[in-house]
Structures are given as C-alpha cells and as structure tokens.
Amino acid sequence: MDFLNPVINGFAVVLEPMNLLYCLIGVVIGMLIGVLPGLGPAATIAILLPLTYNVEPVTAIIMLAGIFYGAQYGGTITSVLLRLPGEASSVVTVFDGYQMAKQGRAGTALGLASIGSFVGGTAAIIGLTFLAPIVASFALDFGPAEYTALALLGILLVATISSGSKTKALIAAALGLLLATVGRDIFTGENRFTFGSLELADGIDFVPIAMGIFGLGEILYNLEERHRAAKAPSAVANVWPSRGDLKQASGAIGRGSVLGFFLGILPGGGATIASMASYAMEKKRAKQPERFGKGAPEGVAGPETANNAAATSSFIPLLTLGIPANATMALMFGALLIQGVTPGPQLVEQDPGLFWGVVNSMYIGNILLLIMSLPLVGIFVKILRVRAAILAPITALITLLGAYTINNSMFDVTLVVVFGIVGYLMKKFGFEPGPLVLAFVLGSLLESSLRRALLVFGGDPLGFFSRPISATLLIVFVLVAALPGIRSGLAKRKATIPADTAATEIKEKV
Amino acid sequence: MIPVQAASPVSGGGNSSNAVSSAGNGTTDLPDAEPDDLTPEQLAAQWEEEKPPAAGALANVGSSLVVIGVGVGAVVLSVAMGLGTPSAPQPGLWPFMISCVMVVLGLFQLIMGRRNRDAEKFTRMSVAPLTGLVTLAAMVALMPIAGFELPALVLCIIWMRYLGGETWRSTLVVSAVVVAAFYGIFVTALNTSIPHLF
Numbered sequence: 184m185d186f187l188n189p190v191i192n193g194f195a196v197v198l199e200p201m202n203l204l205y206c207l208i209g210v211v212i213g214m215l216i217g218v219l220p221g222l223g224p225a226a227t228i229a230i231l232l233p234l235t236y237n238v239e240p241v242t243a244i245i246m247l248a249g250i251f252y253g254a255q256y257g258g259t260i261t262s263v264l265l266r267l268p269g270e271a272s273s274v275v276t277v278f279d280g281y282q283m284a285k286q287g288r289a290g291t292a293l294g295l296a297s298i299g300s301f302v303g304g305t306a307a308i309i310g311l312t313f314l315a316p317i318v319a320s321f322a323l324d325f326g327p328a329e330y331t332a333l334a335l336l337g338i339l340l341v342a343t344i345s346s347g348s349k350t351k352a353l354i355a356a357a358l359g360l361l362l363a364t365v366g367r368d369i370f371t372g373e374n375r376f377t378f379g380s381l382e383l384a385d386g387i388d389f390v391p392i393a394m395g396i397f398g399l400g401e402i403l404y405n406l407e408e409r410h411r412a413a414k415a416p417s418a419v420a421n422v423w424p425s426r427g428d429l430k431q432a433s434g435a436i437g438r439g440s441v442l443g444f445f446l447g448i449l450p451g452g453g454a455t456i457a458s459m460a461s462y463a464m465e466k467k468r469a470k471q472p473e474r475f476g477k478g479a480p481e482g483v484a485g486p487e488t489a490n491n492a493a494a495t496s497s498f499i500p501l502l503t504l505g506i507p508a509n510a511t512m513a514l515m516f517g518a519l520l521i522q523g524v525t526p527g528p529q530l531v532e533q534d535p536g537l538f539w540g541v542v543n544s545m546y547i548g549n550i551l552l553l554i555m556s557l558p559l560v561g562i563f564v565k566i567l568r569v570r571a572a573i574l575a576p577i578t579a580l581i582t583l584l585g586a587y588t589i590n591n592s593m594f595d596v597t598l599v600v601v602f603g604i605v606g607y608l609m610k611k612f613g614f615e616p617g618p619l620v621l622a623f624v625l626g627s628l629l630e631s632s633l634r635r636a637l638l639v640f641g642g643d644p645l646g647f648f649s650r651p652i653s654a655t656l657l658i659v660f661v662l663v664a665a666l667p668g669i670r671s672g673l674a675k676r677k678a679t680i681p682a683d684t685a686a687t688e689i690k691e692k693v
Numbered sequence: 694m695i696p697v698q699a700a701s702p703v704s705g706g707g708n709s710s711n712a713v714s715s716a717g718n719g720t721t722d723l724p725d726a727e728p729d730d731l732t733p734e735q736l737a738a739q740w741e742e743e744k745p746p747a748a749g750a751l752a753n754v755g756s757s758l759v760v761i762g763v764g765v766g767a768v769v770l771s772v773a774m775g776l777g778t779p780s781a782p783q784p785g786l787w788p789f790m791i792s793c794v795m796v797v798l799g800l801f802q803l804i805m806g807r808r809n810r811d812a813e814k815f816t817r818m819s820v821a822p823l824t825g826l827v828t829l830a831a832m833v834a835l836m837p838i839a840g841f842e843l844p845a846l847v848l849c850i851i852w853m854r855y856l857g858g859e860t861w862r863s864t865l866v867v868s869a870v871v872v873a874a875f876y877g878i879f880v881t882a883l884n885t886s887i888p889h890l891f
Contacts, residue, residue: 266736277736347811350802354760357795361767361788368784375774375784376767399829406821406856407745572857573867576849579825580871583832584841584879584887591886596833603829607822612748612756613811630787642780 189531190312193539197547202242202540209246210548213253214555217269218261218563221405221571222578224254224270225617228514229397230578232390232521233585240522241537245544247518251511252304252494252545255454256552259296259487260563263289272454272490275462279475279482286478290421291428295480296487297556298424299436303488304549306440307447307495311542315531319503322528327635328647330505332656334629337450337506339663342618344451351614359619362387363626370634382594389517390589391598392623396616397514398582399599400606402575422557428480435465435485443492448499453509457493458486495545501526502538506625510617513624520624745818747810757806760799767792821856828852840890841879846872 196202216227228247235243258270263280276296283292325333338360342352365376366386377383424432442464443457465485466475475482498515500508505527507513519526524537531538555563586599606616636653640646648654767788774785828851832844849868853859859867879885 348802348806348809350798350806351811354795354798354802357791357798358760358763360791361763361795364788364791370782371784373774373784375788376770403822403825406825407816407818570857570859572853572859573863575825575857576852576868577871579829579852580845580848580875583829584875587836587887588879588883588885593833593837596836600826600829600833604826607826611813611815612752613809613813614756633787634782637779637782642778644779 186316189535189539190543192535193543196241196536196540197245197544201238202245202544203547205238205242205246206249206544206548207551209249210253210551210555213250213255214257214552214563215566216250217254217257217259217273218566219269219569219571219574221574222401224251225511225514226397226401227254228511228518229393230582230585232393232514232518233588235518236521236589240519240524241540243518243522244515244537244541245548247515248498248541248545249548251515252491252548253552255487255491255494256297256300256556257563259300259483260293260556260560261567263292263296263483264564265567270454272458272494273487274455275458275486276483278462279477279479282476282478283480283483288478291424291480292483293560294422294424294557295428295432295484297422297553297560298429299432299439299484299488300491300556301549301553302436303440303443303490303492304495304545304552307444307492308542308545308549310444311496311499315499315503315538315542318499319528319531322504325504325528325652326650327632327639328650328653329656330632331629331636332647332653332660333504333506334625334632336656336660336663337500337508338618338622338625338629339660340449340451341509341621342451342615343663343666344456347613347615351612352618355609355614355616356618356622359622359624360626360629362392362619363623364630369627369631387598388589388595389520389624391586391595392602393514393517393620394582394586395599395602396606396609396620397510399579399603400610400616402579402582403603403607404610405571406575422560424480432480432484435461435481436488438464438468439485439488440492443489444496446489447493447496448508450500450506450508453497453511454490454494457489461485461489491549498541502530502541503528505530505628507621510621513617513621516624517620744813745816746814748812748814750807752812752814753806753809754803756812757799757803760802761796764792764795764799768796824856825852836888840888842872842876842890845875 197206212227212231213224216222216224222230228250231247231250235247238246254270255272258268258273259276259280261267261269262273262276263284266277266281268274268277280292280296283289322329338356339353342356343349361376363386365383367373367384368375374384439457439461442461443454446457446460447453462475462482462485465479465481466472469475469479469481497508497512500506501512501515505516505525507516516526524530524534582599582603583596586596587593589595609616609619636647637644640649647657771785771789771792774788775783776786776789777783779786828848832841832848835844846868849871850864853864853868854861876889876891879887880889
C-alpha cells in the first residue's frame with residue numbers, strides 16, 4: 184500500500200495547529216457567507232485573497248477551500264427558512280425545504296441537508312483520493328499541444344455552460360485572454376498594451392482583477408438589489424431527523440453523491456448544476472412525483488448532497504490537470520500561482536504535502552461543518568438578522584484596504600475600483616464575470632503552450648490533429664462550439680410547448 | 694457582527710417582518726405575507742417578476758459596440774506590434790488572434806442578440822451603486838492625503854444612512870466601531886503601511 188503513504192502523511196499536514204485553525208476560519212467564513220444572501224463564495228474568496236499572502240500555500244488553499252464548501256452548507260439555511268437561496272447552488276432546495284419549514288419540519292430539512300452534505304462531501308473526498316492520482320499520471324505526458332487544447336476546451340465549456348447568453352460569456356472570456364496579454368511578452372520581452380505605464384509593464388496582477396470584478400462588482404451590484412433583503416426568522420429546534428426521515432432520504436443522498444461527484448469534475452459543471460440535476464433526477468425517480476414542491480425530504484437531501492459532492496470533486500481538474508473547472512476554482516488557481524505553486528499533473532508527485540494536505544483537510548472541514556450545522560445551527564440562524572446595509576460598507580472597506588496590503592501601493596487599489604466598475608457594468612449588461620477571470624488565469628498558459636506547440640509543429644496548425652489526445656480535445660471543442668446552433672434549432676421546434684422548458688428556464692435565470 | 698433584531702426596513706412591500714424572535718417551539722414562525730402554496734414554476738415566475746426590468750435593444754447595441762471597439766483597437770495595436778508567422782511569432786500575433794475573435798463575437802452579438810433580454814435597465818435604484826462608486830473613488834483619492842480613517846468613516850455613514858436606510862443612531866455607532874476595528878486590525882495588529890492619520 185505504498186500509494187496510501189502520502190495520503191496518510193497528508194493528515195500530518197492537516198493536523199498542524201496553523202492548518203487546523205485556517206480550516207476552521209475557512210469553514211466558518213464559508214458558512215457565514217452562505218447564510219447571508221448577497222456575497223457568494225467566489226466574491227468572498229476574491230476579497231480575502233490578500234489574507235493568503237503571508238501564509239504557507241497549503242494553509243492558504245485549505246482556508247479558501249473551506250470557504251467554498253462551507254458556503255454550500257450555509258446556503259441551505261436561508262433556502263429553508265426564508266425561501267431565499269443564499270447561494271445559487273441552493274436554489275432548488277427552496278422548493279421543498281421551505282414547504283417543510285411551513286409544515287413545522289424546518290429542523291428536519293436542515294438536519295437532512297447537513298447530513299446529506301456531509302455524506303456527499305466525504306464520498307467525494309474519497310473519490311478524489313483515488314481518482315486524482317490516476318488522472319494526474321495520465322496527464323503527465325501532456326505536452327504543449329495537449330495543454331493548448333485542454334485550456335481552450337476548458338474556457339469554452341465554462342463559457343457555454345454558464346447561465347445567460349453564451350456569446351456574451353465568450354466575449355467575457357476573450358476580454359480575459361486579452362487582459363492577460365498586458366505587460367511584457369514572455370518570449371520576446373517586448374511590452375504589450377502598457378501605454379507607457381511602468382506599473383503595467385509587469386502585467387496586471389490576478390488579485391486586483393479578481394477583487395474588482397468578483398468582489399467590488401458584486402458589492403456594487405447588490406446595492407441595487409433591495410427586494411431580496413432578508414426578514415428575520417425565528418429559532419429552529421429539533422434538527423435531528425428521525426430514523427424514518429433518514430431512511431426516506433438515504434437513496435437520494437446516495438444518488439446525489441455519485442451524480443454530484445461526476446458533474447463536479449466536468450469543466451463548467453459544479454455545485455449549481457449538480458443540485459439541479461439531482462432535484463430533477465429525484466423527481467423523475469419518485470413513485471409519487473406530485474409530492475415534490477410540497478415538502479418532500481428527498482427534494483432537500485438529494486440536491487444538498489449533490490452540491491457538496493460537486494464542490495469537492497471540482498478540485499480534481501484543478502489539482503491534477505491545472506485546469507480550473509469553474510470560476511471559484513480559477514480563484515484557487517490564482518491563489519496557488521501567487522504562492523509560486525503551479526497546479527498540474529506533477530503536483531501530486533512533487534508536492535504531496537500540499538496535495539494531500541488540502542484533500543484531507545476537507546474531512547476535517549466537513550466534520551466541523553456538520554457540528555456547526557446540527558448542534559450550532561441556531562447561532563447561524565441568528566446571524567441572518569445582520570442587515571445587508573451594515574455588511575456592504577464593511578465588505579467594501581475590507582476590499583479596498585486588503586487591496587492596498589498586496590503591494591503597499593495605491594495603484595492596486597485604483598485597479599480594484601476600476602475593475603469593480605467593469606464587473607458591475609458586466610453584470611448589468613448580462614455578461615458573466617466568471618469566464619473573464621477564468622480566461623485571465625489561463626491566458627498566459629494558453630499563449631505559451633500554443634506558441635511552443637506551433638514551434639514543435641513548425642508553424643503548422645494542423646499539427647494539433649497529429650496527436651491523438653489534442654486531436655480528440657479539439658474535436659470536442661468544435662462540437663461544443665457548434666452545439667448552441669443545433670440546440671437553438673431544436674428550441675424553436677419546442678417553443679410551442681413552453682410548459683416543458685419552464686423548469687429549466689427558471690433554473691438558468693435565478 | 695452586530696445582531697439587530699428587526700428586519701431590514703428597506704425590504705420591499707410586505708416583506709417587512711413580524712417574526713421578531715418568537716420562542717423556539719420547534720417550528721419556524723414565518724409571516725404569511727405572500728401566498729405560500731406556490732409550485733416551483735410559480736415561485737420562479739415570481740422571482741422573475743421581482744428582477745429589475747430588462748433593458749431594451751439599445752443596451753445590446755451599446756455593449757456590442759463597446760466590445761467591437763475594444764476588439765478593433767486591440768487589432769490595430771497588435772498589428773502595430775508585428776504579427777510574424779506561426780512558426781516565428783511576433784508579440785502581436787496572439788493578441789491579434791484574440792481580438793479578431795472578439796470583433797467577430799461582438800458583431801454576432803450586435804445582430805443576433807437584439808431580442809435578448811438579459812441586460813438590466815438602469816433605474817432609480819442605480820443611483821445607489823453610482824453613489825457607492827463615487828464614495829469609493831473619493832476614498833481612493835483621499836487616502837494618500839488624509840489617511841484612511843476619516844474617508845472610511847464618511848463612506849460608512851453614507852452607505853449605511855443613505856444607501857441602506859439605517860437609523861442615524863445605528864449608523865453612527867456602527868460606523869465608529871467599524872473604523873476603530875479596521876484601525877485595530879490593519880494598523881495596530883498587522884502593522885501594515887496603510888496611510889493613516891492618527
């Protein structure tokens with residue numbers, strides 16, 4: 184069992200007091216922002232990036248990961264109690280969770296959701312432990328051609344699967360790639376798009392872009408969204424589900440774990456899609472589908488399990504291929520790059536402490552979250568009473584002062600505000616900010632792989648099709664790119680029966 | 694964080710709550726301000742209605758033109774940097790490729806996106822982000838001169854009182870506490886070089 188040695192050593196990394204502390208901080212912050220409608224995990228991670236500068240890479244990622252999966256737990260609470268999804272991935276929980284709360288079973292709904300989340304998260308960590316090294320060893324022979332194809336496909340998938348207009352998402356991605364070229368060209372040393380500015384010569388840092396577009400952009404956008412303000416709920420008791428409830432929901436939890444795990448691995452997949460797919464699957468499988476929407480426990484347990492499993496498994500493409508599967512993973516990628524760690528297939532071999540430390544920290548994080556969401560849930564319910572009006576200036580100030588501490592320069596603060604405007608306007612005009620940040624992170628990798636690959640192929644772009652893996656990936660790329668055309672053709676035919684499509688429409692819009 | 698018991702006074706319509714901390718009797722005591730027997734489809738339709746109004750075709754034309762403009766500008770600059778050949782690329786080749794894609798996507802959006810309703814209209818509510826932005830910009834401009842404390846205090850007061858509709862009392866108390874806390878964290882504890890007055 185040589186394979187398990189680094190896994191066990193990873194536990195030693197997690198159990199260092201500093202890492203335990205940051206794991207706790209991460210999951211508490213995640214739970215908090217999950218409970219508070221408004222800021223999502225991506226925005227929070229972006230705002231808190233400066234915090235990670237002065238700690239070890241493994242500690243930083245442990246905390247950021249904790250925020251991400253912690254938010255999946257917390258988002259449930261507002262869905263069930265207030266009919267307001269705290270996170271996009273908890274939208275479907277509203278349908279049955281709120282009905283259960285109305286029937287006086289709010290505690291049961293929350294309890295089932297957190298047990299499901301725990302099971303889903305833990306199952307996904309185990310899957311990650313076994314699958315990740317296999318994927319990584321497979322990807323070890325990837326050359327520049329494969330990386331070019333993989334990065335292109337990753338960006339395209341994230342752009343096309345995002346909600347809203349695909350063209351706009353692709354435009355955002357192109358803008359991200361363009362922003363990544365600002366600064367010195369790594370091959371020739373020539374300055375690009377710097378307009379004579381010395382500060383831009385080294386390129387635009389990832390952190391101000393992420394903080395501006397995700398963080399400040401979302402804060403400004405939320406200033407406008409008054410109607411979603413929370414009302415204060417009352418206390419919740421009896422969060423321990425009965426044996427009958429557990430039995431009823433166990434099938435949904437099992438299926439949600441598997442479904443979420445696989446949907447999380449796909450680029451552009453992730454927690455939100457997994458929760459919706461699980462809800463749809465449970466409703467389809469149920470003997471009495473009419474119970475759904477009226478307080479069916481499976482309708483809460485399934486999606487909540489799936490979103491946690493997906494949140495965990497979406498680390499696989501990042502840690503094994505170096506390709507972030509969604510916008511939040513793009514932030515993790517950026518955070519690792521800042522620390523001088525390049526995620527990729529060699530990570531498992533070269534830095535097992537970091538790899539297994541992060542993976543195993545999720546066990547601890549999930550246990551902490553289970554404790555927080557069963558016995559301690561009352562505390563988080565009370566936090567719902569903190570008003571958005573008070574939180575907004577605090578988060579804005581954290582963003583500005585945090586941006587200053589990156590390099591002790593006002594230039595970064597100015598950049599954050601500028602990108603905050605860009606992020607706000609993008610949201611306002613229906614452009615998803617996620618693809619931009621993802622493409623920005625992958626931009627320099629994509630350019631350098633492309634140029635290296637072209638050197639190898641002697642400048643012949645058809646060379647990409649001479650290697651089986653890059654050829655396959657590029658064919659998938661073309662198929663995905665052509666898909667919207669085929670789909671809209673089908674949609675036109677379907678337009679006569681809008682009732683059918685209503686359910687999917689909803690989900691994409693919320 | 695500061696626990697405050699009442700609901701947000703700015704929540705729209707019948708949302709202001711009457712569920713002020715009732716005894717925990719195992720149930721949640723939610724106000725039935727809205728009809729609760731909505732199917733998921735109806736609920737989603739209701740969310741859809743609550744969303745800010747969609748912007749018209751003009752927004753699409755405007756945003757597409759901005760995209761095309763940025764794309765064309767980048768094409769011109771990339772060509773000026775030199776393109777080279779695929780086997781011996783100059784610095785401009787890669788930006789040239791992206792900006793061409795961007796121009797094409799922009800044109801596509803301009804023509805095909807006319808009926809899209811995913812952009813939001815600027816309403817009277819949009820004054821709030823604008824005000825927020827002005828205060829942020831003012832803070833960035835003033836920080837190097839006056840330190841962060843006073844601009845941060847003013848920012849807090851404007852955001853809580855005017856954008857958030859808090860009462861004067863809670864605005865002043867919370868703002869003062871927030872600024873003091875930031876001073877404690879960034880100046881006293883972390884000893885960062887953030888420009889400060891005191």
